[in-house]
Amino acid sequence: MSTTTNTVVLFKEDPGRGWVEEKHMEVTKQDFNADAVELKEGEVLLKIKYLSLDPYMRGRMQTKAKSYSAPFEIGKPLQAGGIGEVYRVGKGTTLKTGDLVLGFVEWAQWFVAAEKGLKKLEIFDGVPISYNLGVLGMPGITAYGGLMKIGEPKEGETVYVSGAAGAVGLLVGQLARLRGCRVVGSAGTDDKVKVLLEEAGYDAAFNYKTVKSLDAAFKEHCPKGIDIYFDNVGGEMLDVALTHMNVHSRIPVCGAISQYNASEQYGVKNLMQTVIKRIKIQGFLSTDLYGDQELVKNFTKDVVALVKEGKIVYKEHIVEGIENAPSAFVGLLKGANTGKQIIKVA
Ligand SMILES: NC(=O)c1ccc[n+]([C@@H]2O[C@H](COP(=O)([O-])OP(=O)(O)OC[C@H]3O[C@@H](n4cnc5c(N)ncnc54)[C@H](OP(=O)(O)O)[C@@H]3O)[C@@H](O)[C@H]2O)c1
Known part of the structure; x- marks a missing residue:
């Protein structure tokens, strides 16, 4: 299978202090061939399945304000936590085609990632994989x-x-x-x-x-x-x-x-x-919190068990299509979502 385009959402304009609008982001279609894209040693090509949209991204759109995470760059793809399926692997990688991974990716359909920044997902029966961006993430x-x-x-x-x-x-x-x-x-x-x-x-x-x-x-x-x-x-x-x-x-x-x-x-x-x-x-x-090993261990043990046993009710607000990510992000800040805002990319 090969593809000829990769839909990528770029950060177009700093919204300043007011409301973010769709015009501050730009949906682009870039030439792309999944079977031919060059992979360096330690890199894998991901077919993005889910993206997480989160309120902290609003802070990253303020290019002049100092915050705890670096601002997005004008003209460059927006970034997000995401779940991808490994489509191809470069030399020296341990991941295999078809593996599902969690990592920091771009608002895009395809993304070349360094394997060292990715975590292979554990699959639990009856628990949607997208929960790794929400209740389990x-x-x-x-x-x-x-x-x-x-x-x-x-x-x-x-x-x-x-x-x-x-x-x-x-x-x-x-x-x-x-x-x-x-x-x-x-x-x-x-x-x-x-x-x-x-x-x-x-x-x-x-x-x-x-x-x-x-x-x-x-x-x-x-x-x-x-x-x-x-x-x-x-x-x-x-x-x-x-x-x-x-x-x-x-x-x-x-x-x-x-x-x-x-x-x-x-x-x-x-x-x-x-x-x-x-x-x-x-x-x-x-x-x-991720740096506190004891807390991470307890969280994984407690919350995974509660979700698997159905003792926690969790909700997702899933919007389909990467091209709808900008409107979903505007909606998130205005309260359109109940539960975790997710973009289903593929
Ligand atoms: N410290 C951290 O590491 C960390 C990590 C994750 C999230 N957060 C923060 O936690 C908060 C919730 O994040 P989340 O991921 O759970 O987002 P979320 O609740 O899924 O989505 C944002 C929600 O905020 C509400 N909202 C928007 N404007 C509001 C206003 N003026 N007053 C009151 N509520 C408003 C909206 O719901 P309503 O319909 O109820 O208005 C909207 O649905 C955010 O402040 C986020 O920045 C912090």
Whole structure:
């Protein structure tokens, strides 16, 4: 089999501080022959099957801002975590044609990768391979590590999760519930709230866009205060949540998606609460969590078993076709997804 084109999505324009639009990305078709492309020693040619779209990519589109990962380059392909099938191998590789691997790839149909950066996938019966980009992958360890290591949940505590119907939040709530906590979540549509209550086992949930006020929502849904606030959104939500935190409560700061497209950053006013209530607030990155061997071992053991036994409900928002990746990314930032945003490439 050979192919004559490779559809590749390029980073076209820095969106600055406002909303990302499809025009900031460009879908191109490049000449390509899978049977003839040159492979150097240690390289393999991947036929991309799935791509993961994640909110951190918004930060990589700000070419002038300093962040924890390098910005995308204008005119170059966008990059993402992905799953590919090995189509051809270069000299000195141990992977074989047909192997399924996880790695850092481009928003493309085909990608030449160095074998050393790839991980061969373990296949579990009844578990979709795309889960390796979600509950069993980066969002999964983010949820697990942030909750267990920083949140330190104890039986009977109230855990509040914002962005609760997303890739990370869906898992956080379920893990906390399995630890015997009372779990409360918020999301941006009534359908998402329904998923939290009826499928993901949240004890209470609210639509943050339609409640009378965030303060009233916390009074109603967290009457005993909050012991752990797993913060996915930052901004006003964090500010108001601070006023409902209990003494010696913890806030694992996972992200601040409400601020990623905001032209002006929200100024949090209630930080004095951290002193009054002795609150621990700690940011963290999945890349650091991957460096904690013990945590990775426990995550793999615990979460794989929970998923295999059906004790964790996980959702994916799968968009088909690499050419639809730009609109899916715009949608992700506006709340179009329930669960993990995936692009099915092939
Ligand atoms: N620290 C780390 O290493 C790490 C790793 C992974 C993710 N994260 C962070 O974790 C958070 C969740 O990531 P994810 O992968 O699970 O994404 P996700 O929840 O699957 O997708 C993003 C969701 O954010 C919500 N959202 C968008 N604008 C919002 C706003 N103004 N206020 C409140 N919610 C808003 C939308 O849902 P609604 O319909 O509910 O608005 C949207 O569906 C993000 O902040 C991300 O940057 C951090």
